[in-house]
């Protein structure tokens with residue numbers, strides 16, 4: 646059995662990853678998506694999933710103790726300070742979690758000979774490129790969250806695997822699709838921006854892709870997101886339609902029209918190319934429309 650330690654186990658990716666590591670299919674998932682062509686057995690992994698309550702990653706002694714006791718083969722590091730706007734006025738905490746916490750986990754992984762996989766973000770880019778980013782493109786984060794995640798990447802070692810993902814949505818997570826679903830149920834129309842372009846990523850699909858990286862342990866930076874580039878407006882419009890809303894339910898607006906203006910500046914165009922993933926022989930990630938349809942199908946089943 647491969648011993649896997651997961652941080653951020655109660656987060657939206659963490660919950661789905663724990664299901665997948667146990668050989669199951671999370672809500673919104675597709676068991677036929679096999680990134681490396683292999684099924685996932687229920688006895689392939691021995692898993693230790695750690696929530697914030699179990700381990701505060703800003704405590705390096707606790708990190709070292711926990712990793713030394715668990716002696717994992719692989720650590721998948723998902724724990725993060727993900728409140729992008731709040732981070733602008735809470736930089737110290739954000740850096741402590743996303744940068745220093747990641748560095749401490751990388752060090753602890755190496756002390757026990759474990760492979761370290763850290764999940765990072767499209768917000769390391771400034772969004773000025775007009776086509777999808779590739780892993781070798783220059784980084785230039787626009788806000789505290791992006792800077793903290795990039796600093797975390799930089800505290801990792803070359804042999805670690807860094808996964809940059811974007812616009813993550815899980816059926817059991819807190820995300821914009823639940824806001825849209827709730828608003829459709831209440832008949833309250835919504836407004837979404839047309840000028841933020843990116844790549845939605847469904848947590849259940851990301852979780853399956855991470856399994857392939859646990860097996861292969863490639864090292865280096867990898868983009869992992871569902872296929873397709875779109876705007877938040879288009880995601881919201883498609884979701885509202887699937888939730889049964891009328892055609893004019895979502896109003897297109899510009900970021901400059903958001904009230905109140907968000908504290909953090911987000912990249913205008915941060916879609917992620919997964920060409921490296923495909924060139925390495927992995928199955929292409931499912932199209933985001935497919936992930937969205939599964940999300941809507943399973944939303945009412947969430948606990």
Ligand SMILES: NC(=O)c1ccc[n+]([C@@H]2O[C@H](COP(=O)([O-])OP(=O)(O)OC[C@H]3O[C@@H](n4cnc5c(N)ncnc54)[C@H](OP(=O)(O)O)[C@@H]3O)[C@@H](O)[C@H]2O)c1
Pocket residue numbers: 653654655656657658659696697698700701702703722723724725726727742746764765766767794810811812813814818819
């Ligand atoms: N969500 C996105 O759109 C998105 C986009 C790109 C990249 N990512 C990255 O993908 C990864 C997974 O994201 P996610 O959406 O699953 O995030 P999430 O749902 O916000 O989960 C993050 C988890 O980290 C925990 N955490 C926070 N501070 C911690 C600390 N000091 N010690 C231990 N645990 C702590 C949180 O626990 P509490 O809630 O109890 O504090 C939460 O359970 C993260 O690395 C994130 O940066 C996310």
